[in-house]
Amino acid sequence: xxxxxxxxxxKQLEEIQAVDFxxxxxxxxxxxxxNDSQAIEQYNHYAAxxxxxxIEFEAKHGPLRFGMPMRNxxxxxxxxxxxxxxx
Amino acid sequence: MTHGHVPFRRSxxxxxxxxxxxxxxxxxxxxxxxxxxxxxxxxxFKQFSAIEALRKGTLxxxxxxYYENPYKK
Amino acid sequence: MWTYExxxxxPVRVSTCNPTLAKYLMxxxxxxxxxxxxxxxxxxxxxxxPEKVIGLLTDIGTEEFAHLEMIATxxxxxxxxxxxxxxxxxxxxxxxxxxxxxxxxxxxxxxxFTASYIQAKGDPIADLYEDIAAEEKARATxxxxxxxxxxxxxxxxxxxxxxxxxxxxxxxxxxxVMISEDKNQKKIF
Numbered sequence: 001x002x003x004x005x006x007x008x009x010x011k012q013l014e015e016i017q018a019v020d021f022x023x024x025x026x027x028x029x030x031x032x033x034x035n036d037s038q039a040i041e042q043y044n045h046y047a048a049x050x051x052x053x054x055i056e057f058e059a060k061h062g063p064l065r066f067g068m069p070m071r072n073x074x075x076x077x078x079x080x081x082x083x084x085x086x087x
Numbered sequence: 088m089t090h091g092h093v094p095f096r097r098s099x100x101x102x103x104x105x106x107x108x109x110x111x112x113x114x115x116x117x118x119x120x121x122x123x124x125x126x127x128x129x130x131x132f133k134q135f136s137a138i139e140a141l142r143k144g145t146l147x148x149x150x151x152x153y154y155e156n157p158y159k160k
Numbered sequence: 161m162w163t164y165e166x167x168x169x170x171p172v173r174v175s176t177c178n179p180t181l182a183k184y185l186m187x188x189x190x191x192x193x194x195x196x197x198x199x200x201x202x203x204x205x206x207x208x209x210p211e212k213v214i215g216l217l218t219d220i221g222t223e224e225f226a227h228l229e230m231i232a233t234x235x236x237x238x239x240x241x242x243x244x245x246x247x248x249x250x251x252x253x254x255x256x257x258x259x260x261x262x263x264x265x266x267x268x269x270x271x272x273f274t275a276s277y278i279q280a281k282g283d284p285i286a287d288l289y290e291d292i293a294a295e296e297k298a299r300a301t302x303x304x305x306x307x308x309x310x311x312x313x314x315x316x317x318x319x320x321x322x323x324x325x326x327x328x329x330x331x332x333x334x335x336x337v338m339i340s341e342d343k344n345q346k347k348i349f
Contacts, residue, residue: 010171013167013171014138014141014171015138016167017141017167017168017169017170017171018137018138018140018141019137020169021137021140021141021146021169021170022137022140022141022146024169024219024223025140025145025146025147025327026146027219028216028219028220028223028327028328028331029128029146029147029331031213031215031216031219031331032127032128032216032331032334032335032338033128033130036130038130038131046137063166064165064166064167065163065165065166066163066164066165067163083166084166084167084168084229084233085168085172085229085232085233085236085237118299118300118303120296120299120326120329121326121330122326122327122329122330122333125330127334127337128330128334141170141320142320143320143323144170144319144320144321144322144323144324144327145323145324145326145327147327150323150326150327150330151323152323152326153319154302154303154306154319154322155306156306156307158307
């Protein structure tokens with residue numbers, strides 16, 4: 001990693017981590033409460049929000065999700081640092 | 088018996104033998120986590136906000152149990 | 161199949177270069193009640209369990225791999241740039257002569273991971289009770305590591321992981337209820 005990452009990188013990443021965490025909690029809840037339609041509604045809300053945040057993040061900071069369209073077709077950014085344990 | 092005001096904590100006094108060389112620790116603490124008391128989660132449990140949920144490690148307020156070393160002076 | 165996201169489940173930080181704490185954390189990396197054992201246990205049990213709890217085992221098993229990556233990150237950060245002398249002082253000379261600073265699936269005492277840490281009885285109740293016990297043992301291990309650690313940033317991440325064990329145990333307890341229900345009886349709350 002040549003340059004330190006911008007504060008914006010950490011802020012956006014944490015926002016995604018928070019939203020994805022809620023999704024994970026709702027998934028585990030729904031696995032044992034499959035008929036709670038209110039929770040499914042909440043899950044759908046957060047899932048859509050997560051998707052939006054990730055598209056914004058990837059446009060600004062590079063790929064986050066495997067197999068998604070790349071912003072840059074001149075350079076293969078997926079295999080570039082930083083990796084999660086390095087930031 | 089709960090020590091102080093910390094919920095989900097219990098303690099016991101270990102038997103003290105006449106030939107125990109270490110100074111007595113007093114009480115041994117152990118944890119009785121929230122999942123022991125809640126049963127099947129009822130609907131409409133109180134939730135943390137997304138960022139707070141991440142910080143705390145759970146979305147659900149009643150499952151939250153902050154841990155600190157109980158022997159810390 | 162599984163897919164990868166280039167992010168941790170939780171923002172892991174450590175305050176100091178402290179290989180001693182890294183050594184303790186190996187208990188949750190390659191130990192009996194660690195995250196690797198948890199992931200392998202749940203993902204292996206799901207093939208022979210009633211359908212209504214396969215989703216739960218899959219999702220918790222998947223989360224355990226995210227926890228494993230967090231533990232690896234903690235160990236990596238606590239030992240990164242540590243000299244052989246520092247590793248020796250931390251009791252990691254034996255680790256160093258075999259692995260340098262590479263991570264390895266050992267427990268805190270250097271005992272290598274073994275599949276014997278995991279049970280798969282094929283009996284749904286026995287397996288789910290094993291899973292509940294595994295979560296409580298992992299919770300306790302996190303407590304004992306927090307008791308030994310004076311690194312506030314590390315403890316923050318460890319508290320997150322400990323809390324996850326509480327939630328997982330809750331869900332496994334609910335799974336027991338789900339598969340214990342008598343289909344011919346009306347469900348009463």
